Amino acid sequence: MPSFQQLVSGALLALALPSHAAPQFSPGNSTVPSPPSSSAILFSVGANGPNAPVIFPLSNGFPNIVNNTPAYQALTVQAHGSISNAPPPASLALDDLRSFKVVELQETFEVYFYTQLLLNLTNNVPGFEISDPALKQDIINKLIVIQGQEQWHSLQAGGVLQHFNVSRIQPCQFKSPATDFTTAIQLAANFTGVVISTLQDVATRLGRNGDSAVVRGVVSVVGTEAAQQGVFRTLLGDLVPGELPFLTQSTREFAYSALQQNFVVPGTCPNDNTIDVPIFGTLNVLTKNIAAANQILTFSIERSSAQGLSLVFINQQNLPIVQAISNATTSNGVTTFQANFPFTSNNLNGLTIAAVTNSSGPFINANDVANKTLFGPGLIYPN
Ligand SMILES: *[C@@H]1O[C@H](CO)[C@@H](O)[C@H](O)[C@H]1NC(C)=O
Ligand SMILES: *[C@@H]1O[C@H](CO)[C@@H](O)[C@H](O)[C@H]1NC(C)=O
Ligand SMILES: *[C@@H]1O[C@H](CO)[C@@H](O)[C@H](O)[C@H]1NC(C)=O
Ligand SMILES: *[C@@H]1O[C@H](CO)[C@@H](O)[C@H](O)[C@H]1NC(C)=O
Ligand SMILES: *[C@@H]1O[C@H](CO)[C@@H](O)[C@H](O)[C@H]1NC(C)=O
Numbered sequence: 001m002p003s004f005q006q007l008v009s010g011a012l013l014a015l016a017l018p019s020h021a022a023p024q025f026s027p028g029n030s031t032v033p034s035p036p037s038s039s040a041i042l043f044s045v046g047a048n049g050p051n052a053p054v055i056f057p058l059s060n061g062f063p064n065i066v067n068n069t070p071a072y073q074a075l076t077v078q079a080h081g082s083i084s085n086a087p088p089p090a091s092l093a094l095d096d097l098r099s100f101k102v103v104e105l106q107e108t109f110e111v112y113f114y115t116q117l118l119l120n121l122t123n124n125v126p127g128f129e130i131s132d133p134a135l136k137q138d139i140i141n142k143l144i145v146i147q148g149q150e151q152w153h154s155l156q157a158g159g160v161l162q163h164f165n166v167s168r169i170q171p172c173q174f175k176s177p178a179t180d181f182t183t184a185i186q187l188a189a190n191f192t193g194v195v196i197s198t199l200q201d202v203a204t205r206l207g208r209n210g211d212s213a214v215v216r217g218v219v220s221v222v223g224t225e226a227a228q229q230g231v232f233r234t235l236l237g238d239l240v241p242g243e244l245p246f247l248t249q250s251t252r253e254f255a256y257s258a259l260q261q262n263f264v265v266p267g268t269c270p271n272d273n274t275i276d277v278p279i280f281g282t283l284n285v286l287t288k289n290i291a292a293a294n295q296i297l298t299f300s301i302e303r304s305s306a307q308g309l310s311l312v313f314i315n316q317q318n319l320p321i322v323q324a325i326s327n328a329t330t331s332n333g334v335t336t337f338q339a340n341f342p343f344t345s346n347n348l349n350g351l352t353i354a355a356v357t358n359s360s361g362p363f364i365n366a367n368d369v370a371n372k373t374l375f376g377p378g379l380i381y382p383n
């Protein structure tokens with residue numbers, strides 16, 4: 001993990017690059033007005049104000065923002081644009097409406113996360129202080145645009161549901177394990193990676209279900225999230241912007257499971273019972289700070305044995321890799337085990353999704369794995 005010092009100097013280095021010279025968020029030239037002082041808040045905050053944990057609705061009304069209202073116009077300025085004004089398709093398959101339920105909740109979580117991160121930064125919460133005022137303002141200004149774009153992503157998914165007379169997914173109370181700015185950006189890189197991977201599944205299903213008209217919009221979101229990801233990766237000790245030539249595949253089951261396991265306060269979602277997508281058991285990746293190298297990884301699951309189970313790694317667009325589970329020990333209903341992470345022979349750069357399955361495969365793709373998954377996803381994201 002990079003130290004805070006390394007992180008900040010990496011960011012300064014990035015700011016010094018010529019490519020940053022053109023569209024700067026400089027005072028007087030930005031569509032997002034820069035605050036006169038660091039105490040001014042120019043983004044919407046949670047219902048209980050800027051000094052309380054973020055809960056919905058936000059101060060601009062999100063997730064209830066109606067077309068052609070001042071809140072709609074303000075969000076358009078903040079996010080550098082708005083949802084499409086083209087008419088929606090005449091119909092949408094039930095399976096695709098199911099995808100948009102997952103997408104709406106995921107994107108609403110992201111709105112929570114960036115709002116809370118912005119408040120942590122502007123309130124100088126311990127661990128979130130950035131001493132260089134210009135760097136701090138630059139990071140805040142960029143996060144404000146991201147916070148706006150994530151509101152639109154959520155509103156777009158919710159709008160699709162509403163148009164087809166399906167109840168929108170109401171916000172839950174969310175949480176995050178971030179303890180400082182570095183872990184917050186690492187976390188953002190991890191969940192953004194999963195979202196980008198999962199939208200591949202959403203687009204594939206749209207095509208298969210005869211809803212290709214919506215694929216364009218979904219792929220446009222993939223690009224926006226990937227651009228955000230590039231900035232997070234630059235902040236994180238200067239990782240290459242694009243981690244892989246073909247990003248890792250995932251499925252909506254893995255994304256929804258990760259969301260519920262890690263970021264939702266249990267029992268606080270008003271209508272997640274309407275999301276007909278499985279939530280797998282938690283697969284804990286016990287090995288910390290995993291390097292980009294061959295190694296034995298240690299995992300745990302809540303189950304009395306690992307008998308008959310396999311560990312599967314999903315990386316890039318390649319065939320899933322099945323590994324034997326070994327060294328399993330069980331105590332108090334928790335089974336801890338090991339498996340080989342064959343980095344070198346498979347070029348396991350970037351995001352790898354791990355799953356415990358009740359089949360040893362072979363598997364053809366991520367959906368095939370999800371179909372036999374009992375525990376997952378475990379996220380392995382070394383570089
Ligand atoms: C605003 O941007 C334009 C074009 O990039 C540039 O010529 C101008 O100097 C900038 N103004 C300020 C106040 O930064
Ligand atoms: C949604 O319900 C309204 C009222 O029942 C109806 O007029 C409309 O056609 C429905 N929309 C769709 C897309 O089914
Ligand atoms: C904000 O700060 C609190 C207190 O340190 C921390 O628990 C929380 O995870 C942080 N959230 C984000 C999104 O940075
Ligand atoms: C993903 O999260 C893990 C665990 O916090 C962290 O070690 C890793 O650096 C993160 N990956 C990226 C690319 O941020
Ligand atoms: C299992 O434990 C043995 C002994 O500690 C070790 O040599 C081996 O690498 C471990 N893991 C695997 C996947 O075999």
Ligand SMILES: *[C@@H]1O[C@H](CO)[C@@H](O)[C@H](O)[C@H]1NC(C)=O
Nearest residue numbers: 253278367368369370371372
């Ligand atoms: C899982 O595979 C079975 C058998 O091929 C298939 O009938 C089922 O629809 C699949 N389920 C999912 C969720 O993909």
Ligand SMILES: *[C@@H]1O[C@H](CO)[C@@H](O)[C@H](O)[C@H]1NC(C)=O
Nearest residue numbers: 357358359370371372373374
């Ligand atoms: C394997 O797991 C899948 C997914 O949970 C489940 O549908 C299937 O019934 C299981 N198969 C066996 C043989 O346990």
